[in-house]
Amino acid sequence: MLVGLLMLGGGAVAGGFGSLLGLGGGVLIVPLLTLGFGLPLREAVGVSLICVIMTSSAAAGVYLERHVANLRLGMTLELFTAIGALVGGSIAFLLSERLLSVLFAVLLLYVAVTMARGQRAEPDLDPDLAGPPTLHSDPGGSLTALERLSGDGYRVRNLGRGVVGAAGAGVASALLGIGGGIIKVPLMHLAMGVPLRVATATSNMMIGITAAASAVIYIIHGGIDPYVAGPTGIGVFLGATAGSRVSHRIDLRYLRLLFVVVLTYTAVQLLVRVVS
Amino acid sequence: MTTDRVVTATAADVSAHRAAAAERLIGRLLIAVTYVAVGLLAIGVVLMVAAGISPLSEGPPLDLATLGAQLLAGEPAAFLWLGLMTVVAAPIGRVIVAAVAYARDGDWLMVGISLGILAVMAVGVGSALTVTV
Numbered sequence: 319m320l321v322g323l324l325m326l327g328g329g330a331v332a333g334g335f336g337s338l339l340g341l342g343g344g345v346l347i348v349p350l351l352t353l354g355f356g357l358p359l360r361e362a363v364g365v366s367l368i369c370v371i372m373t374s375s376a377a378a379g380v381y382l383e384r385h386v387a388n389l390r391l392g393m394t395l396e397l398f399t400a401i402g403a404l405v406g407g408s409i410a411f412l413l414s415e416r417l418l419s420v421l422f423a424v425l426l427l428y429v430a431v432t433m434a435r436g437q438r439a440e441p442d443l444d445p446d447l448a449g450p451p452t453l454h455s456d457p458g459g460s461l462t463a464l465e466r467l468s469g470d471g472y473r474v475r476n477l478g479r480g481v482v483g484a485a486g487a488g489v490a491s492a493l494l495g496i497g498g499g500i501i502k503v504p505l506m507h508l509a510m511g512v513p514l515r516v517a518t519a520t521s522n523m524m525i526g527i528t529a530a531a532s533a534v535i536y537i538i539h540g541g542i543d544p545y546v547a548g549p550t551g552i553g554v555f556l557g558a559t560a561g562s563r564v565s566h567r568i569d570l571r572y573l574r575l576l577f578v579v580v581l582t583y584t585a586v587q588l589l590v591r592v593v594s
Numbered sequence: 595m596t597t598d599r600v601v602t603a604t605a606a607d608v609s610a611h612r613a614a615a616a617e618r619l620i621g622r623l624l625i626a627v628t629y630v631a632v633g634l635l636a637i638g639v640v641l642m643v644a645a646g647i648s649p650l651s652e653g654p655p656l657d658l659a660t661l662g663a664q665l666l667a668g669e670p671a672a673f674l675w676l677g678l679m680t681v682v683a684a685p686i687g688r689v690i691v692a693a694v695a696y697a698r699d700g701d702w703l704m705v706g707i708s709l710g711i712l713a714v715m716a717v718g719v720g721s722a723l724t725v726t727v
Contacts (some may be wrong), residue, residue, distance in 0.1 A: 474710030
């Protein structure tokens with residue numbers, strides 16, 4: 319009972335933090351389950367993928383209803399994140415726990431450094447933003463592929479780079495149990511010319527398919543424990559929902575600083591565990 | 595000439611209207627399915643607590659053949675697995691609905707991309723089953 323409550327509470331904290339800072343929460347769920355509850359890293363990654371899909375689906379639903387996400391661009395890139403996730407999900411069961419732990423620690427340090435520099439993509443979505451629908455078709459058939467992926471006021475560029483980056487994000491997601499937004503948002507915004515709020519919303523929508531592609535493999539391989547995924551998933555969902563409602567009332571500067579410290583400490587703990 | 599423009603504009607308007615409706619439908623579907631999944635997981639967790647099962651005790655693997663019977667018997671793991679499968683099904687369902695919407699709009703490139711995503715998912719399931727078996 320107590321362990322279940324702790325998992326639910328820990329999931330809520332991870333989901334809340336993730337929501338407030340624009341992350342899927344995967345970077346916190348995996349360390350929570352491995353360092354906090356002693357679960358093998360691969361099992362923690364599987365549970366994290368489930369949690370990431372839950373938060374992504376709920377958020378993506380709202381973004382699509384309000385026409386913030388670019389469905390057409392997201393689905394095009396999703397094809398390649400799904401391929402990446404398929405590859406990542408398959409090799410995840412071949413890699414040693416030690417190597418996965420080192421990779422995860424490197425990811426945490428990368429996120430911490432990026433946040434500390436203040437260069438991370440901000441989740442500055444305006445919930446009331448209503449843009450044009452992106453499922454629009456081309457009745458005359460006169461638009462080019464890039465024009466058809468573009469939205470109102472912006473033109474998508476560097477599709478090739480986006481495709482390669484999306485595949486890489488899929489591999490990272492499957493190996494480390496993260497949504498991959500840390501890769502996809504800067505990729506779409508900086509390399510492909512997509513406005514930040516559209517990139518954030520589109521990335522959030524894409525996370526569902528990316529994580530689902532590898533979650534299926536984890537389920538079939540017995541890499542997800544329902545007794546762990548249940549309470550943690552509910553906690554993450556509640557935390558993410560609460561986080562999105564109070565985000566405008568919280569000064570994120572101090573929270574981000576705290577998060578940098580937590581991520582760095584967690585990375586060090588993971589590396590210490592690998593060494594010892 | 596003018597008539598052509600009017601016809602094209604009308605076709606574009608109809609298309610945009612249909613697109614907006616499809617995005618709203620997909621959005622609502624995602625939200626609804628997520629809430630259903632959370633509800634199933636919550637039932638599973640309550641049954642788990644009532645049965646005194648610790649989350650750290652190893653959970654049973656997914657067994658589709660007996661899932662229905664387990665649900666009827668009120669097994670916590672069955673509700674949890676159904677909830678987890680619903681979670682995974684939500685984004686897949688979104689792709690299927692989008693594919694149908696694109697097909698209605700005659701956008702065959704996007705239909706192909708949607709089917710490509712579903713094919714990749716199917717390959718993942720197939721390969722994982724082959725390796726496991």
